[in-house]
Amino acid sequence: xFMILGxxxxxxxxxxxxxxxNGAFYALLSLGLAVIFGMLNIVNFAHGAFFMLGxxxxxxxxxxxxxxxxFALLLAPVIVGIFxxxxxxxxxxxxxxxDHLYGLLLxxxxxxxxxxxxxxxxxxxxxxxxxxxxxxxxxNVGFMFLPNYRAWVVVASAIMCLVTWLxxxxxxxxxxxxxxxxxxxxxxxxxxxxxxxxxxxYAGGVALAAFAGVLAAxxxxxxxxxxxNFIITVFAVVVIGGxxxxxxxxxxxFGLGIxxxxxxxxxxxxxxxxxxxxxxxxLLVRPAGLFGKAA
Amino acid sequence: MPDDxxxxxxxxxxxxxxxxxxxxxxxxxRAGEVVTLLGRNGAGKTTTMxxxxxxxxxxxxxxMFNGAETVEMRSDTIARAGIALxxxxxxxxxxxxxxxxxxxPPVIAPGGLDLDTIYKLFPNLKERAGSQxxxxxxxxxxxxxxARILRTGAKLLLLxxPTEGLAPVIVQQIxxxIREIxxxxxxxxxxxxxxxxxxxVADRHYVMEHGRVIDMIENDQLAANMDKLHxxxxx
Ligand SMILES: Nc1ncnc2c1ncn2[C@@H]1O[C@H](COP(=O)(O)OP(=O)(O)OP(=O)(O)O)[C@@H](O)[C@H]1O
Ligand SMILES: [Mg+2]
Numbered sequence: 001x002f003m004i005l006g007x008x009x010x011x012x013x014x015x016x017x018x019x020x021x022n023g024a025f026y027a028l029l030s031l032g033l034a035v036i037f038g039m040l041n042i043v044n045f046a047h048g049a050f051f052m053l054g055x056x057x058x059x060x061x062x063x064x065x066x067x068x069x070x071f072a073l074l075l076a077p078v079i080v081g082i083f084x085x086x087x088x089x090x091x092x093x094x095x096x097x098x099d100h101l102y103g104l105l106l107x108x109x110x111x112x113x114x115x116x117x118x119x120x121x122x123x124x125x126x127x128x129x130x131x132x133x134x135x136x137x138x139x140n141v142g143f144m145f146l147p148n149y150r151a152w153v154v155v156a157s158a159i160m161c162l163v164t165w166l167x168x169x170x171x172x173x174x175x176x177x178x179x180x181x182x183x184x185x186x187x188x189x190x191x192x193x194x195x196x197x198x199x200x201x202y203a204g205g206v207a208l209a210a211f212a213g214v215l216a217a218x219x220x221x222x223x224x225x226x227x228x229n230f231i232i233t234v235f236a237v238v239v240i241g242g243x244x245x246x247x248x249x250x251x252x253x254f255g256l257g258i259x260x261x262x263x264x265x266x267x268x269x270x271x272x273x274x275x276x277x278x279x280x281x282x283l284l285v286r287p288a289g290l291f292g293k294a295a
Numbered sequence: 296m297p298d299d300x301x302x303x304x305x306x307x308x309x310x311x312x313x314x315x316x317x318x319x320x321x322x323x324x325r326a327g328e329v330v331t332l333l334g335r336n337g338a339g340k341t342t343t344m345x346x347x348x349x350x351x352x353x354x355x356x357x358x359m360f361n362g363a364e365t366v367e368m369r370s371d372t373i374a375r376a377g378i379a380l381x382x383x384x385x386x387x388x389x390x391x392x393x394x395x396x397x398x399x400p401p402v403i404a405p406g407g408l409d410l411d412t413i414y415k416l417f418p419n420l421k422e423r424a425g426s427q428x429x430x431x432x433x434x435x436x437x438x439x440x441x442a443r444i445l446r447t448g449a450k451l452l453l454l455x456x457p458t459e460g461l462a463p464v465i466v467q468q469i470x471x472x473i474r475e476i477x478x479x480x481x482x483x484x485x486x487x488x489x490x491x492x493x494x495x496v497a498d499r500h501y502v503m504e505h506g507r508v509i510d511m512i513e514n515d516q517l518a519a520n521m522d523k524l525h526x527x528x529x530x
Pocket of ligand 1: 316
């Protein structure tokens, strides 16, 4: 058998792929958190709940309305994003003048309520969501069989990250967003409706989480805990990348997914904790995170 | 004061939290004028500018702009009505390039300067288009801060100490710019510490002290009022 560093190649590539897939979700989720944190100065603890809602909306669209995966991939983020707008307008926007801590408590509470309601309604066991027909099966890429859907998840997530990054760094809307992150009152005094921009930014971040949720639906079963399972690791990713850094969240998300995957090959016992070990080291060496600007 | 003033400030009071800073500011600016606010450090000049722009936490009184009361409006609504601020600290964004900084304020009305004219006035901004905004020299940042609001079509420009801390050649360039935009029909409210500079561009001067306007001097009366002015400004 073909070996790499003394390990069988298929095992190596298999774990690398699993790592990339997890990394794709880390990247999408931490990107949304970074966008929201930059603009609203709120650590959105409800992010995992919106991820879960994305999967549930996709499931519901298929189950009750017969809306297929591809339309769900567009519709679920919009629907969950609108829900985010309602929450921002009615609840979160009341906290901007207060300490960070209140935003954290509020969004944490929102997550508990949303996840609790979902558990009440659907139980904890989860519902299956079928992989869309054209992405079923696997492709022989020579050194391994690559499941088509998993490859798609990595590609779709990478594209979505890239598009988000391009919008923020290269467009005039993105420039306005960056400026408002630096000095919102002045941007508003130039005639820009900053409160509306904040609301839409929250919706955008939430929509990214929901998009990730739809991508995740066929891989993990659609269940009320799927967001909570992810979100702890995602917060570690955010801390490592640097709070609020757009590029940092993308690179760190994919990078740490891979690190986690490789750890499963070389030291399986450590795979559940490796990200947190990295977090401790980064906090010791660079408290602002790998891509963060020191305050 | 005639009733046709473009900006009419009456009994303006402003607060930062508990501190009561403006205690009934009164003055007018007519369309096409360049008017200055003079006064010592802490007199309330910047606070007056910010209050007009809707950037203080609490304000009362009356600020009429083109016949409309703006004192209750949000700052973005005030900007859309046609007032633009060049803040004392310049407010150049470090995460934006020079061009992005320049293009940031949306055009709110026709009649602003086009990019060609702006680059003619400030050639440096064209040369350094791709640089990070805050990598410019102090003088260039000030030019950028002024240029940025000339594009928008706002007709009343609030310039807060645009010459502060700048080299004489740049002060002259800013003076030329102010005279040029006056000629193009813009109206300017200018805060200045340097009344010698102010005298080269302004039609009238208001003197502020302790959060009030205490005097008004026509520019052509400036020489005759030098003693009084020295007294006011403590120079
Ligand atoms: N954000 C703030 N919070 C509390 N007090 C403030 C704030 N900004 C200004 N002040 C106070 O308000 C008063 C007026 O300040 P302002 O900046 O308007 O003066 P100024 O005339 O522009 O002075 P300068 O010539 O130094 O720019 C000062 O006593 C100042 O300490
Ligand atoms: Mg000032």
